[in-house]
Amino acid sequence: MNVEELEGRLTELASEAVAHLAEVADRENAIQVKNRYLGRKGSVQELMAVLRELPHEDRRRAGQASNRCKEAIEEAFRERLDDLARQELEERMVAEALDVTLPGRRSTLSLGHPLRQVERDLIGIFAEMGYEVAEGPEIEEDYYNFEALNFPPDHPARDMQDTFLLTDGRLLRTHTSPVQVRTMHAYEPPIRIISPGRVYRCDSDLTHSPVFHQIEGLLVDRGITLAHLKGTLTTFAERFFGAGTAIRLRPSYFPFTEPSAEVDVECFFCGGDGCRVCSQTGWLEILGAGMVDPNVFEAAGIDPDVYSGFAFGLGVERIAMLKQGINDIRRFFENDLRFLDQF
Ligand code: FA5
Numbered sequence: 001m002n003v004e005e006l007e008g009r010l011t012e013l014a015s016e017a018v019a020h021l022a023e024v025a026d027r028e029n030a031i032q033v034k035n036r037y038l039g040r041k042g043s044v045q046e047l048m049a050v051l052r053e054l055p056h057e058d059r060r061r062a063g064q065a066s067n068r069c070k071e072a073i074e075e076a077f078r079e080r081l082d083d084l085a086r087q088e089l090e091e092r093m094v095a096e097a098l099d100v101t102l103p104g105r106r107s108t109l110s111l112g113h114p115l116r117q118v119e120r121d122l123i124g125i126f127a128e129m130g131y132e133v134a135e136g137p138e139i140e141e142d143y144y145n146f147e148a149l150n151f152p153p154d155h156p157a158r159d160m161q162d163t164f165l166l167t168d169g170r171l172l173r174t175h176t177s178p179v180q181v182r183t184m185h186a187y188e189p190p191i192r193i194i195s196p197g198r199v200y201r202c203d204s205d206l207t208h209s210p211v212f213h214q215i216e217g218l219l220v221d222r223g224i225t226l227a228h229l230k231g232t233l234t235t236f237a238e239r240f241f242g243a244g245t246a247i248r249l250r251p252s253y254f255p256f257t258e259p260s261a262e263v264d265v266e267c268f269f270c271g272g273d274g275c276r277v278c279s280q281t282g283w284l285e286i287l288g289a290g291m292v293d294p295n296v297f298e299a300a301g302i303d304p305d306v307y308s309g310f311a312f313g314l315g316v317e318r319i320a321m322l323k324q325g326i327n328d329i330r331r332f333f334e335n336d337l338r339f340l341d342q343f
Helices: 003-023 027-038 043-053 056-095 114-128 156-160 178-186 226-241 294-299 316-324 329-333
Strands: 191-200 211-221 247-254 257-266 283-292 308-315
Touching (some): 003 027, 003 056, 027 043, 027 056, 114 211, 114 226, 178 191, 211 226, 211 283, 211 316, 226 283, 226 308, 247 283, 257 308, 283 294, 308 316
Antiparallel strands (some): 191 211, 211 308, 247 257, 257 283, 283 308
């Protein structure tokens, strides 16, 4: 091979390499192709083996031709890498592009379940009046749920609350009133607590659920009278249902209070004129209450000659249904977002 032929071959090799490089799809392949031509055992090096056979005066020319070929391949390689990097960046920009004209996703800030909202409001009102929150177990002893609350064994008043009994003799508490007893056992008067929580009764229809929520209130001190009870509940009704809301106490019976009362609020749908919601009476029943029975004080070790007190218990679902105009208690427990989203 003479020097002209060598120059021709090098030019061919260079354009072959440039064409190859133009086709590679990624960096690794580009490096492989480059090495195939420019590596220590690459085509260019192989071709240059003929240098030894060339006459001395042609060698310089051959060396320059080889350098041109190498430079051409190196340059094509660098350009290809630049192209690939640019291409990759463009693809990423398309893939990760944000379309700022798309409508935003509505993010809803949950205020909590409607029952929780009502419970929170109720607790807030009593907390402002200085009541502390007390809690008790949902699986309860007969003693706290009934006996210490002046329901003797076999007393017919036990049938007022259809009880879920457990096989070990305990029960699911039917009301939050056992927390009264537990608190009076644990603390000396003065006592001022509210106790929110779940309670259970074998009972189910549009306005009764087997699991529901109550809030118990208990205040014990010297010289507490029915007037304190009425004042407290009036304040509560005005804060919760609106200024000027009247309440009335109707005589009733609970074994653990004497006297006992059912407490009604003036119907806030019709303002007391009578409507479908209040069955034309102008009043809505919201809770049970009364003065703590001396027998309950004695069972709890508090001297009824020194102390007196009042207690009340309200059904959270009942109040939430009234306030939010809901007519089926089961709505609270179905977790239907179409219902829950309204609150
Ligand atoms: C009691 O449970 C008494 N412990 C309340 C009490 C406390 C009276 C302290 C005196 C002193 P009663 O059984 O009436 O009372 O229930 C109270 C409220 O719970 C009812 O007014 C009603 O709103 C609600 N309630 C009763 N049963 C159900 C039920 N199955 N589903 C939903 N709410 C209910």
